[in-house]
Amino acid sequence: MQRVFAIIWLTWKAAFRFRLFLVVAALLLLTVVAFPLLIKDDGTARGFTQIVLTYTLSTIAALLGLSTLWLACGTLARDIEECQMQVVATKPIARWQIWIGKYLGILTLNAALLALSGASVYALLQFRATRLPPEQQHILRSEVLVARGSAREASLEQEIQSETDRLLRERLARSPVSQVDLAEVRKQIYEQVKAEYQLVQPGYIRVWEINLGPARHRLRDKPLQIRFKYNSADRSPSGTFTVLFQVGVPDKTPLWRSEPMSVAPDTFHEFEIPPNLFDADGLLTISALNPNNTSLLFPLDEGMEVLYPQGGFAPNYLRGLGIIFCWMAVLAALGLAAASLMSFPVAAFFSLSLLALVFFSGTMASAVAEGTIAEFDAERGTRGSSPADVVVIPTFKALLAVINLVKSFSPVDSLSTGRSITWGQLGLAFAQIVVLLGGLLCAAGIAIFHRRELATAQATP
Amino acid sequence: MSPAALTAVSPTRSASSNNDVVVSVRGLTKVFKDFWGRPKALAVDNVDFDVRRGEVFGLLGPNGSGKSTTVKLILGLLHPTKGFIEVFGHSPRHVATKERIGYLPEESYLYRYLNSRETLEFFGNLFELPKDDRRKRAEQLLEMVGLSQVHLRSVGEFSKGMQRRIGLAQALINDPDLVILDEPTSGLDPIGCREVKDLILALARRGKTVILSSHLLADVEDVCDRVVIYYGGRIQAMGPLRELLANPDAIQITTPALPRETMERVLQIIRQDVAADKVRVDTPTQNLETYFLDVVQKARQAAAETSGATSGARVAAYLRGEAEPAPTPDRILERLTAPPPKPVEAAPPAPAPAETAAQAKLEALTRPEPAAPAPAPAPAAEPARQAELEKANEKLAALLGKPRS
Numbered sequence: 001m002q003r004v005f006a007i008i009w010l011t012w013k014a015a016f017r018f019r020l021f022l023v024v025a026a027l028l029l030l031t032v033v034a035f036p037l038l039i040k041d042d043g044t045a046r047g048f049t050q051i052v053l054t055y056t057l058s059t060i061a062a063l064l065g066l067s068t069l070w071l072a073c074g075t076l077a078r079d080i081e082e083c084q085m086q087v088v089a090t091k092p093i094a095r096w097q098i099w100i101g102k103y104l105g106i107l108t109l110n111a112a113l114l115a116l117s118g119a120s121v122y123a124l125l126q127f128r129a130t131r132l133p134p135e136q137q138h139i140l141r142s143e144v145l146v147a148r149g150s151a152r153e154a155s156l157e158q159e160i161q162s163e164t165d166r167l168l169r170e171r172l173a174r175s176p177v178s179q180v181d182l183a184e185v186r187k188q189i190y191e192q193v194k195a196e197y198q199l200v201q202p203g204y205i206r207v208w209e210i211n212l213g214p215a216r217h218r219l220r221d222k223p224l225q226i227r228f229k230y231n232s233a234d235r236s237p238s239g240t241f242t243v244l245f246q247v248g249v250p251d252k253t254p255l256w257r258s259e260p261m262s263v264a265p266d267t268f269h270e271f272e273i274p275p276n277l278f279d280a281d282g283l284l285t286i287s288a289l290n291p292n293n294t295s296l297l298f299p300l301d302e303g304m305e306v307l308y309p310q311g312g313f314a315p316n317y318l319r320g321l322g323i324i325f326c327w328m329a330v331l332a333a334l335g336l337a338a339a340s341l342m343s344f345p346v347a348a349f350f351s352l353s354l355l356a357l358v359f360f361s362g363t364m365a366s367a368v369a370e371g372t373i374a375e376f377d378a379e380r381g382t383r384g385s386s387p388a389d390v391v392v393i394p395t396f397k398a399l400l401a402v403i404n405l406v407k408s409f410s411p412v413d414s415l416s417t418g419r420s421i422t423w424g425q426l427g428l429a430f431a432q433i434v435v436l437l438g439g440l441l442c443a444a445g446i447a448i449f450h451r452r453e454l455a456t457a458q459a460t461p
Numbered sequence: 462m463s464p465a466a467l468t469a470v471s472p473t474r475s476a477s478s479n480n481d482v483v484v485s486v487r488g489l490t491k492v493f494k495d496f497w498g499r500p501k502a503l504a505v506d507n508v509d510f511d512v513r514r515g516e517v518f519g520l521l522g523p524n525g526s527g528k529s530t531t532v533k534l535i536l537g538l539l540h541p542t543k544g545f546i547e548v549f550g551h552s553p554r555h556v557a558t559k560e561r562i563g564y565l566p567e568e569s570y571l572y573r574y575l576n577s578r579e580t581l582e583f584f585g586n587l588f589e590l591p592k593d594d595r596r597k598r599a600e601q602l603l604e605m606v607g608l609s610q611v612h613l614r615s616v617g618e619f620s621k622g623m624q625r626r627i628g629l630a631q632a633l634i635n636d637p638d639l640v641i642l643d644e645p646t647s648g649l650d651p652i653g654c655r656e657v658k659d660l661i662l663a664l665a666r667r668g669k670t671v672i673l674s675s676h677l678l679a680d681v682e683d684v685c686d687r688v689v690i691y692y693g694g695r696i697q698a699m700g701p702l703r704e705l706l707a708n709p710d711a712i713q714i715t716t717p718a719l720p721r722e723t724m725e726r727v728l729q730i731i732r733q734d735v736a737a738d739k740v741r742v743d744t745p746t747q748n749l750e751t752y753f754l755d756v757v758q759k760a761r762q763a764a765a766e767t768s769g770a771t772s773g774a775r776v777a778a779y780l781r782g783e784a785e786p787a788p789t790p791d792r793i794l795e796r797l798t799a800p801p802p803k804p805v806e807a808a809p810p811a812p813a814p815a816e817t818a819a820q821a822k823l824e825a826l827t828r829p830e831p832a833a834p835a836p837a838p839a840p841a842a843e844p845a846r847q848a849e850l851e852k853a854n855e856k857l858a859a860l861l862g863k864p865r866s
Contacts, residue, residue, distance in 0.1 A: 003586065013574060017575075087584075
């Protein structure tokens with residue numbers, strides 16, 4: 001281990017002597033402490049959270065991510081280009097130890113920078129929270145600076161699929177459809193059925209039955225929060241629509257009715273409900289009445305959610321930083337793997353391009369959902385197909401599978417909405433991001449570095 | 462390897478020239494290829510040689526002849542296109558074998574942001590040397606290469622010569638059995654060159670194997686037992702240096718100046734067997750290096766402090782195979798309370814039996830000026846010699862620039 005520690009020490013030394021550590025630390029402190037101190041929030045808990053938590057944590061992740069890639073590419077590629085690696089590799093240290101030493105060096109640097117900036121944000125958060133009005137402070141403490149578990153309606157996908165199949169059979173019995181159009185017909189029926197489950201017609205009620213599961217035992221006498229979101233095809237003059245809620249299990253628990261709520265579409269809303277509205281099995285029934293003249297659509301995945309207290313903010317915050325650290329680990333592995341094969345500028349460009357690909361993965365996802373990369377044909381009202389689909393769509397699918405290993409965790413969003421990041425989630429993030437994806441990149445990088453001839457180039461000053 | 466084990470290796474150069482092969486190269490070929498895998502340059506072409514334990518082996522050749530490529534192949538930094546290499550009976554990529562190798566590359570490829578002490582500490586850690594050993598060796602090496610006074614300056618701030626010195630120090634941190642030096646005297650001043658050559662000889666006397674790659678013929682001639690001469694990637698000549706350079710058809714006799722009559726008698730006898738035009742009588746001259754070192758030694762009598770490298774001290778104790786005596790309180794007390802040395806005591810101490818003439822010379826060169834009374838004025842009988850030295854000094858100053866202040 002002495003050899004690996006020597007390489008870790010060298011990486012730290014380089015980061016300090018080239019002032020990278022100090023510059024990144026200063027930038028982080030400037031952006032996460034100085035700017036939020038200068039920028040005024042709107043005095044609400046939500047505005048406060050947006051600036052002090054969402055903005056700062058996103059900035060930390062972005063800045064650290066870029067510096068990690070840069071350092072990872074530089075620390076190895078430049079050592080090879082400037083030929084110092086020729087001297088190191090002739091010492092009794094295996095190539096994999098050099099590689100791992102560099103990797104651990106970058107990870108420990110990241111850990112230090114993340115701890116520094118994370119602690120600063122936490123201190124800033126606590127300090128600035130005291131300056132909010134009392135009622136906003138209450139909202140902040142109950143909705144953001146907590147760790148809340150979440151319960152949703154059981155998945156209706158199976159029900160929708162079987163209903164779709166039933167309707168398709170009926171449709172085929174009435175009038176046969178050619179084999180070519182069958183998939184399209186089924187898709188349309190599926191969308192119709194799904195819409196029926198999501199839509200609440202004017203004057204109608206939609207009921208959600210949400211099971212709180214084992215958490216119910218801890219939730220007696222504790223108020224819960226309902227978080228909902230709806231969409232509407234129409235607009236109202238005020239920009240809002242009215243919704244009424246009833247919560248409680250009829251004949252089993254007390255029923256609680258809300259006042260008419262005038263809320264905007266396409267955004268999340270939260271309200272608190274009194275304690276003990278769920279039954280002994282943990283079942284909570286929520287009904288939403290649509291008194292408007294237009295239909296409201298509550299999306300299946302994020303339309304209705306019950307949030308309940310699960311733990312303190314500080315450990316939740318630490319776990320959130322833990323997931324950000326996992327992201328940094330995979331970026332370090334990516335940068336080092338690229339630098340094992342390429343020169344510094346090429347490796348940096350390659351790694352940054354891959355990072356950009358992650359940000360634009362939405363385009364790939366929609367192409368995969370549509371099954372083609374062809375554009376929408378406005379004249380025909382249909383989407384065509386491309387000969388490249390055979391190759392591109394499976395490639396996109398594979399890329400998305402890899403990207404989703406990383407993107408399926410959203411610690412900033414969870415912390416900003418006061419949701420709990422469980423140890424299980426952190427463990428899963430570590431397994432998926434660091435062990436699986438990072439491990440693959442490490443293995444590839446080490447294999448390339450092991451085989452590489454280190455003395456093919458003359459030193460570049 | 463412990464010092465005891467190291468000293469058990471053949472102590473003399475002649476005895477070490479046995480068949481104990483340290484590096485074996487057979488049919489070695491290296492072709493550099495371009496991005497598409499097309500041959501670009503044939504750097505080494507079907508080379509065979511062995512390097513035996515305890516010998517100083519020279520790779521000689523003009524620039525681009527394949528010397529450095531051969532060295533890098535031996536070190537596992539490049540992969541052979543054909544042929545094979547064994548170092549201590551293993552592949553050049555065998556990690557454990559590298560514990561016995563010290564390497565000085567042709568340029569000082571060191572971390573510019575580390576200072577010289579940190580550099581040695583870092584490389585010492587790669588050999589898993591214990592902390593105390595590491596520190597001790599670093600100090601001895603810095604002293605040896607004359608960088609102990611600038612050990613806190615970053616290597617990036619060093620002159621090329623100073624970088625070579627610290628490069629040499631890192632190559633010796635592990636007390637290697639095989640030392641591979643690629644152009645070791647490149648960028649060094651004549652004193653540094655001499656010190657490096659003395660060091661190579663000292664290492665060889667301890668049974669170490671040295672591979673020296675150079676295009677400087679004088680370097681190779683001074684220290685190598687055997688050489689290969691490269692040209693165009695192929696070996697053009699190979700063998701013991703004495704055999705390669707010997708002229709068996711002539712002899713040379715050097716004596717102190719003889720009276721004219723004696724000379725006439727000697728020549729008369731010789732001319733009985735050899736034609737008069739085949740006999741040559743002249744006064745031997747010392748070479749420029751010896752003359753230069755003499756000039757510098759004189760100049761050092763009035764030495765000022767330097768921010769650059771100082772002349773190296775004795776070869777590091779652990780490289781000489783000596784056990785470091787532990788400083789005892791008694792000795793420290795003795796040193797602190799000892800009276801200042803008298804001028805007569807400033808004479809060089811008799812070299813220890815284990816020490817060589819080269820080490821003694823090195824010591825004589827680097828001995829600090831005694832603090833006692835000012836030196837006696839130069840004898841009046843030597844004004845001509847003094848003037849000659851001053852002239853040479855001026856010439857050298859013009860050639861090399863002013864000494865660092």
